[in-house]
Amino acid sequence: MRVLVTGGAGYIGNYIVEELLENGHDVRVLDNFLFGDDSLDPFRDHERLDIQEGDIRHIEDLSYAMEDREAVIHMAGIVGDPACGVNEQATQAVNVEATKTLVEVCKLHDIQRLVFASTCSVYGASELMELNEGSYLNPLSLYAESKIDSEEIILHETHDMFSDNEISPTILRLGTIFGWSRRMRFDLVVNLLTAKAVLEDDIPVYGGEQYRPLVHAHDAARAFVEVLEAPQEAVEHQVFNVGDNDLNYQIKEVGRIVEENVEGAEVRFVEHKEDERTYRVSFDKINHILGWETERDIEDGVEEIKGWMAKNDITDYEQDIYRNSTYPYM
Numbered sequence: 001m002r003v004l005v006t007g008g009a010g011y012i013g014n015y016i017v018e019e020l021l022e023n024g025h026d027v028r029v030l031d032n033f034l035f036g037d038d039s040l041d042p043f044r045d046h047e048r049l050d051i052q053e054g055d056i057r058h059i060e061d062l063s064y065a066m067e068d069r070e071a072v073i074h075m076a077g078i079v080g081d082p083a084c085g086v087n088e089q090a091t092q093a094v095n096v097e098a099t100k101t102l103v104e105v106c107k108l109h110d111i112q113r114l115v116f117a118s119t120c121s122v123y124g125a126s127e128l129m130e131l132n133e134g135s136y137l138n139p140l141s142l143y144a145e146s147k148i149d150s151e152e153i154i155l156h157e158t159h160d161m162f163s164d165n166e167i168s169p170t171i172l173r174l175g176t177i178f179g180w181s182r183r184m185r186f187d188l189v190v191n192l193l194t195a196k197a198v199l200e201d202d203i204p205v206y207g208g209e210q211y212r213p214l215v216h217a218h219d220a221a222r223a224f225v226e227v228l229e230a231p232q233e234a235v236e237h238q239v240f241n242v243g244d245n246d247l248n249y250q251i252k253e254v255g256r257i258v259e260e261n262v263e264g265a266e267v268r269f270v271e272h273k274e275d276e277r278t279y280r281v282s283f284d285k286i287n288h289i290l291g292w293e294t295e296r297d298i299e300d301g302v303e304e305i306k307g308w309m310a311k312n313d314i315t316d317y318e319q320d321i322y323r324n325s326t327y328p329y330m
């Protein structure tokens with residue numbers, strides 16, 4: 001397939017590029033490289049990769065990038081609760097308005113498949129044992145709200161009564177991602193606790209009772225490619241949670257796993273007003289319909305981050321480049 005990946009230089013995006021190329025697809029990236037483009041270095045000269053710098057808010061950039069494409073994986077956005085709070089207008093423009101434009105440009109270019117990166121944080125806080133794709137949504141942040149708005153745009157506005165060619169949309173609600181990536185992020189819980197453990201022998205756990213569904217960046221990328229390659233009838237107009245039932249962890253359990261895997265580091269519980277966001281998610285649907293399952297667990301993520309930090313002498317995990325909320329979104 002000829003695929004466009006928006007946000008292809010990002011933390012998850014570069015894994016998607018790698019997976020698509022490995023599976024024989026032709027890939028184009030559209031990204032404004034907020035965090036640089038080094039993550040694409042290993043693939044830069046690949047004959048099936050085309051890299052375009054541009055902004056998803058600009059219709060010309062989207063239109064140029066969609067030329068001759070059959071499918072779009074839409075990853076670009078302002079990502080995470082703190083980052084979305086930096087400039088709320090920019091968040092609305094990038095995470096919601098640009099989605100509308102993207103859908104219209106998809107129609108103009110007869111795009112067949114559109115896969116969108118949403119988040120399990122749309123479920124917000126819930127006492128339910130397990131949330132599934134039909135559960136009530138309870139967004140507790142602008143980030144989560146912007147994702148719900150985009151889901152609705154993608155599911156409802158892809159239908160075009162004047163065209164024979166219908167876009168087939170799929171929404172993937174990803175758990176909280178962890179693991180090493182060529183665009184590294186240390187503002188995600190597993191990665192941050194690992195960095196603190198390695199450099200400071202300290203694993204501060206705030207509260208700790210709250211649940212999060214976790215999933216490795218590489219596994220998340222595999223899910224996007226799996227959906228793209230699945231029979232259209234199985235995935236069109238579907239929402240799938242992406243993760244693993246066994247990777248629903250309380251933050252205090254994540255702290256313990258990091259402790260067991262980083263010698264000399266100790267969990268320190270910090271009294272804290274409990275994080276309101278707590279949710280356990282069922283991943284049965286993606287497993288039953290596509291037979292998809294995760295390959296990496298938290299221990300794998302901790303090990304690879306530890307190894308990468310040692311090899312590259314990473315001593316400052318607080319650098320701006322590793323955190324999304326430090327960028328002055330315009």
Ligand SMILES: NC(=O)c1ccc[n+]([C@@H]2O[C@H](COP(=O)([O-])OP(=O)(O)OC[C@H]3O[C@@H](n4cnc5c(N)ncnc54)[C@H](O)[C@@H]3O)[C@@H](O)[C@H]2O)c1
Nearest residue numbers: 007010011012031032033034055056076077117119174177
């Ligand atoms: N990381 C997670 O825990 C997580 C969880 C659930 C969902 N997601 C979703 O997955 C997607 C990717 O997240 P990520 O962790 O890789 O984030 P990221 O910040 O590393 O990647 C986002 C990419 O989008 C690009 N981008 C931002 N604004 C743009 C614009 N206006 N035009 C073009 N490109 C732009 C950035 O340069 C970056 O390369 C996002 O949509 C995010 O909401 C991520």
